[in-house]
Amino acid sequence: MSASFVIAVPAKGRLQENAESFFARAGLELVKPRGARDYRGTVADLHGIEVAYLSASEIVDLLAQGAVHLGLTGEDLVREKIANADAHVAFIDALGFGHANVVVAVPQAWIDVLNMADLDDVATAFRLKHERKMRVATKYVNLTRNFFSAHGITDYRIVESAGATEGAPAAGTAELVVDITTTGSTLTANALKVIEDGVILRSQANLVAARRAHWNAAARDCARIVLDRIAAQNRARAFREVRARFAGCDDALLGEAKRRFGVETPFGGPTSSGMITLHCPPQQVHALASLLRDNGAENVAVAKLDYVFSRTNPLFAKLEAAITPPAA
């Protein structure tokens, strides 16, 4: 590997598409110089960065080992596969796609089971009656064990399931499941229901940094550039640009706009002629436009932003904190 900085991204499926468009939005075009079937790529116009296309679970393994610097993968897999995950990796940014909840689901017929305390009791009653333990089908062995242990449940057995976990109770290979769900419709179709306090993890795709990767100066520089572009895109997406010019634009009015709508003034206060540029959360744009016009603005122009580059880079700051060992 000649590159000093490696980003691991999913090699297939919906997550790959989402990942590529996420990077593209941030101005990071992932390219495969040797063709679409290649599992090694680069970022167009950036040197020294290698993109490794891997399966989601390989990404987690390599992050844990520190064999890649950054990886894009689901929080569920990270927490399942890496014991004490926060000591090995740092979650730099939640990406807003790949949502999935890891939940405890039981047959709908279990009308006596509403919460984990019920499940605890049923588990013990089940063992006493059947002289065997209730079986939980899941691919999330560690998440399940930790969650059940936190709820004091001991009378259960885990049955590892590679796929179609939700079918296990009907097939008679388990009594209940721990599985991922987005809408819950697959669970419902299999006559299962999620227990009230049975959400183990609300997961989504994350940009994850390996604390133990080789973070030399070159790798840090690459990370700074990549995270700068992602942060600029994050900020651009979080705001609309609002421009106006009117004499009544004073500190008191700006104070009110900041307070009521979360507006920011990226270039400071109004010019002597009352020209002002504001950044406003998208859902507050209309209310802000009304406020400005009520106070004398003739026209208010609103535009989408492509990038907002700031001197501070919150994502890189997070990374630096994660890879710098705390002072003794």
Added chain:
Amino acid sequence: MTTAGTIAKSGAPDPRADALLAAFERSGYTCVAPSILQPAEPFLDLSGEDIRKRMYLTADPQGRELCLRPDLTIPVSRDYLASSAAGTAQGFCYLGPVFRYRDDGPGEFLQAGIESFGRADTAAADAEMLALGLEATAHYGLATPDIRIGDVALFSALVSALDLAPAWKRRLIKDFNHKSSLAHDLDRLTITPSRAGSEYQGVLAALERSDPKAAHALVTDLLSIAGITAVGGRSVGEIADRFLEQAALGAQTSLPKEMRALIERFLAISGDPDEAAAELRAFARDAKVALDAALDLFESRTGFLAARGVDVSRIRFSTAFGRGLDYYTGYVFELHDPSARVMGQLVAGGRYDGLLTRLGSTRSIPAVGFAVWIERLASLGARP
């Protein structure tokens, strides 16, 4: 580190360990060496899923889960059940490596121990285990370790004598081995159960006042109308039973404070076995709960201990003492270094009368035994 560099692993255990094993054999126990590679199932089933993270697991080509044995109690028990001697009184001793992942030490370490099956003289067998455990520490120059004992059967007897809903009895017994949960349960016993806000509250309240048989038939019928038979291994009848049990529990939201106070008073009893027995007799009299059978056994055991030359006044008994393993059913004990040079128990064991049934025996076979942590004992001597 507790591991002395001078001790070789499984190939050549240290001479004192060999001498200890020979002493066990002289006491009438047959030396056995179960296979190191074991099916994982019985360990996960009997010790709980929590042990999975400490086990070295693998699979054979057929996909069966195998493990390096994390203890010897289950392997010795399985070999005994598979032998022609199953069901008869037999005693076994062993010395060999066990495998458990640990943060603070090697995953392979030596254990010696004894398993005694099928003896009807319960109190004498219990006492003999502690006496042999003391012999083990004496082999390593520690004649007077701290002796801690408990008796799970006393707590079980108390709970079954109390006027409590079945759900609470189940939970208390289960949680006895998990001390933080038990304290939590005692808190919950006096507060409104979480069910109070449930969507079925009205139905449960209505059913609670109705004839139990009719209510059961109604719930069973309703589930059948919905086209539900056995889903997820629980029968409709089972679901209905517990649904109605919840109704009964719902009415018990204002459980008398006396009940909790009683359990707490019981769990506070400790001392040497003679003091504790006297206190427990007084407690049973006051609380009007029948603990006679369990207490008779307790006192008889103390008598056997004294007869074996154990200084009973040095034993620290506590009603709250359990060993964190579900399969103990009665007497449990641990021996510790009084000057705390070594963390953790040096010798530990107890009675597990239910284990052989859960391993597949068709009849109930009483069992008691203990294990010795060889490296811990050896490191005592290695220190000044």
